[in-house]
Amino acid sequence: MLSMSEVRVRFAPSPTGALHIGGVRTALFNWLFARRHGGKFILRIEDTDRTRSTDESIQIILDGMKWLGLDWDEGPFRQTERMAIYREHVDKLLGQGKAYYCYCTPEELEARRKEALAAGRPPKYDRKCRLLKAPVPGRTPAVRFLSSDEGQTIVRDLIRGAVTFENQQLDDLIIMRSDGFPTYNFAVVVDDVTMKITHVIRGDDHLNNTPRQIQLYQALGYEPPEFAHLPMILGPDKTKLSKRHGATAVTEYKDLGYLPEALVNYLARLGWSSGDQEIFSKQELIDKFSLENVGKAPSVFNPEKLLWLNHHYIQQAEPGRLADLLLELLKKDGIIPAEARPDREWMKRLVCILTERSHTLVEMKNSAIPFVAEDIHVDEKARAKHLTSDAVPLLLLLVERLKAAKPFTHAEIEKVFNGLVAEKGIKLGKIAQPVRVALTGGTVSPGIYEVIEVMGKDKTIKRIETAIGKIQN
RNA sequence: GGUCCCAUCGUCUAGCGGCCCAGGACGCUGGCCUCUCACGCCGGAAACACGGGUUCGAUCCCCGUUGGGACCA
Numbered sequence A: 001m002l003s004m005s006e007v008r009v010r011f012a013p014s015p016t017g018a019l020h021i022g023g024v025r026t027a028l029f030n031w032l033f034a035r036r037h038g039g040k041f042i043l044r045i046e047d048t049d050r051t052r053s054t055d056e057s058i059q060i061i062l063d064g065m066k067w068l069g070l071d072w073d074e075g076p077f078r079q080t081e082r083m084a085i086y087r088e089h090v091d092k093l094l095g096q097g098k099a100y101y102c103y104c105t106p107e108e109l110e111a112r113r114k115e116a117l118a119a120g121r122p123p124k125y126d127r128k129c130r131l132l133k134a135p136v137p138g139r140t141p142a143v144r145f146l147s148s149d150e151g152q153t154i155v156r157d158l159i160r161g162a163v164t165f166e167n168q169q170l171d172d173l174i175i176m177r178s179d180g181f182p183t184y185n186f187a188v189v190v191d192d193v194t195m196k197i198t199h200v201i202r203g204d205d206h207l208n209n210t211p212r213q214i215q216l217y218q219a220l221g222y223e224p225p226e227f228a229h230l231p232m233i234l235g236p237d238k239t240k241l242s243k244r245h246g247a248t249a250v251t252e253y254k255d256l257g258y259l260p261e262a263l264v265n266y267l268a269r270l271g272w273s274s275g276d277q278e279i280f281s282k283q284e285l286i287d288k289f290s291l292e293n294v295g296k297a298p299s300v301f302n303p304e305k306l307l308w309l310n311h312h313y314i315q316q317a318e319p320g321r322l323a324d325l326l327l328e329l330l331k332k333d334g335i336i337p338a339e340a341r342p343d344r345e346w347m348k349r350l351v352c353i354l355t356e357r358s359h360t361l362v363e364m365k366n367s368a369i370p371f372v373a374e375d376i377h378v379d380e381k382a383r384a385k386h387l388t389s390d391a392v393p394l395l396l397l398l399v400e401r402l403k404a405a406k407p408f409t410h411a412e413i414e415k416v417f418n419g420l421v422a423e424k425g426i427k428l429g430k431i432a433q434p435v436r437v438a439l440t441g442g443t444v445s446p447g448i449y450e451v452i453e454v455m456g457k458d459k460t461i462k463r464i465e466t467a468i469g470k471i472q473n
Numbered sequence B: 001g002g003u004c005c006c007a008u009c010g011u012c013u014a015g016c017g018g019c020c021c022a023g024g025a026c027g028c029u030g031g032c033c034u035c036u037c038a039c040g041c042c043g044g045a046a047a048c049a050c051g052g053g054u055u056c057g058a059u060c061c062c063c064g065u066u067g068g069g070a071c072c073a
Helices: A021-036 A053-068 A079-093 A106-118 A186-196 A204-220 A250-255 A258-267 A282-288 A303-316 A319-332 A344-357 A361-372 A380-385 A391-403 A408-426 A429-439 A448-455 A457-470
Strands: A008-011 A042-046 A076-078 A097-104 A142-146 A151-157 A161-166 A175-176 A199-203 A226-230
Touching: A008 A021, A008 A361, A021 A042, A021 A097, A021 A226, A042 A053, A042 A361, A053 A076, A053 A250, A053 A258, A053 A391, A053 A408, A076 A079, A079 A097, A079 A175, A079 A186, A079 A204, A079 A303, A097 A106, A097 A204, A097 A361, A142 A204, A151 A204, A151 A226, A161 A204, A175 A186, A186 A204, A199 A204, A204 A226, A226 A344, A250 A319, A258 A282, A282 A429, A303 A344, A319 A361, A344 A361, A361 A448, A391 A408, A391 A429, A391 A457, A408 A448, A429 A448, A429 A457, A448 A457
Parallel strands: A008 A042, A042 A076, A199 A226
Antiparallel strands: A097 A142, A142 A175, A151 A161
């Protein structure tokens, strides 16, 4: 059972590149946990690796979280702004004899490690500097934590259960480098303590770091938080998801035409479940989220299912919202000029006939091109098959009747087609397909009456006449 | 190599000893609908890694094997 005190969780990405799928899932679970328990979600930027950390990356992370609607209550805090705090804690340990200066150089360490390995001993730090009485001249020391050699450290993980580590296995880890920067394991502990984090929910890859962090908490005189280690997200080849598996950055999914709610829903169901339910609104997720229902096994990222969800959410979305997104895309791709101001109601009608067969916004954009562009590109195969000379009399007759149709609505257009079909004793496809090719350039589109209605009388007639002209030449 | 974790259809998962000759979803597939493509609807194939225990009874508990993964180096 959760304690009475307020739940405080955090997401602590390193700003060394894009915001990844795995990271987002961790952020999402933290966020859901916070919202579920009415707690606080804190954002912390772990930027102590200053050779790889960039401000652009921080911005990408913030933008990605905002896009997904993962709002944070405190932060973003940056570790580089907290150096005094780490120093203070290092001094505290040093003062209590729980840490010591180490003057060994990386080269010396490496040599001794190889030696140990060669002699069949475990490659653990030999505590050479532990009993040093005076500083080694000309060298700037790092600081090592004096870890316990005996007993065990038990991680009571909310997902894994009790995981036992022999303390003997853990060596005296460096907590502060000679350049004065704290190491990951130390900074994390100090940050989580000072930020009063109650639940550390993070990737499985940190499970092995946890016992040494627990020792650090204890040495510092603090109660460790609760831990929950989430299983990894894998690529199709069952190795940790990475760039070589294709799109892994949140921004890529945005650019590919995914809706944030689709990604959120998909990621929530990756490693977590609630009975047989597949579709979850954000509120349902908040209401139902529980660490108990997080699985232990790693899960393979399945783009197919994400696509299905995206399709689903496109159907659910407000046409007005989709119209805005579509317009943005059309402008971005230069299909319509940036200064164009198409009628929004018309855009909504266009969206409505397109959603059903759009799995992504990009697909929708492509289907929208014939409606918004001046000219169309006619697919050669489609032209050869459907824009034939025996279609000409039908097309001519159709144009004539379309011109007379009023109002120019789905119902009236349908009447025109039905009339033609009945009089000529033909199948609808005989006339619908040539018209489809004439209007859209291809053989695939929404229902032909809808296409004609949304395209409008002028454009429809112009395109059919153009097609007739080309057949006759 | 050492340490730790994990193991149900191809994939995400339900299952927390009998309701399971294992349910849902994606994908795949047969059919219906149909002006194209979709959507939708109906149907199908598809899994408890293996071997020991425990138990009246194991997908579910324990041990081992195998296989995967992570971390450390």
